[in-house]
Amino acid sequence: MKRRFESVWGMSKKGGFTLIEVMVSVMIISVVVVALLQLQANNTHTFLQLQKAQKNLQYASLLQGSKYGYENDSLTLDRTLERFDLDDDLRRELKKIEAKIIYQKLETIDTGEFDESLGEEEGVGEDTQAPLAIEIGRSVLQLQEGSTSILRVRLR
Numbered sequence: 001m002k003r004r005f006e007s008v009w010g011m012s013k014k015g016g017f018t019l020i021e022v023m024v025s026v027m028i029i030s031v032v033v034v035a036l037l038q039l040q041a042n043n044t045h046t047f048l049q050l051q052k053a054q055k056n057l058q059y060a061s062l063l064q065g066s067k068y069g070y071e072n073d074s075l076t077l078d079r080t081l082e083r084f085d086l087d088d089d090l091r092r093e094l095k096k097i098e099a100k101i102i103y104q105k106l107e108t109i110d111t112g113e114f115d116e117s118l119g120e121e122e123g124v125g126e127d128t129q130a131p132l133a134i135e136i137g138r139s140v141l142q143l144q145e146g147s148t149s150i151l152r153v154r155l156r
Helices: 002-009 019-061 077-081 088-095
Strands: 073-076 098-110 133-143 146-155
Touching: 019 133, 019 146, 073 077, 077 088
Parallel strands: none
Antiparallel strands: 073 098, 098 133, 133 146
């Protein structure tokens, strides 16, 4: 009778999983799922940080070609675009963004130091040009979301 019961259901005593095997497989699957969720969370955080940094760099690029950025100043970003005719919505958006600009002078190169003819009396005349000075600095743009900096070069 016992043999007949096994053949009817098609199962033998050795055909199934033990409770320990099921628990180990559930633990392995849960460790993999937790690792994947942690990886996804890290990637999301990194993506959001890169998105903020990209936006800050775009705002810092507004300083290029403008009179701003060579002195310490507090302003709204719409002032950096005074020379452009902007859409009213964009101007309103930029008007809400408060920024602080910190200028750090890094290096000044005076080309007169390298010109030997300027030191001689006979080389100085009306048609000689004044020596050129190159100033290298860094403009730091501090926003609520963070800060970014750009290198600036100015001729004097």
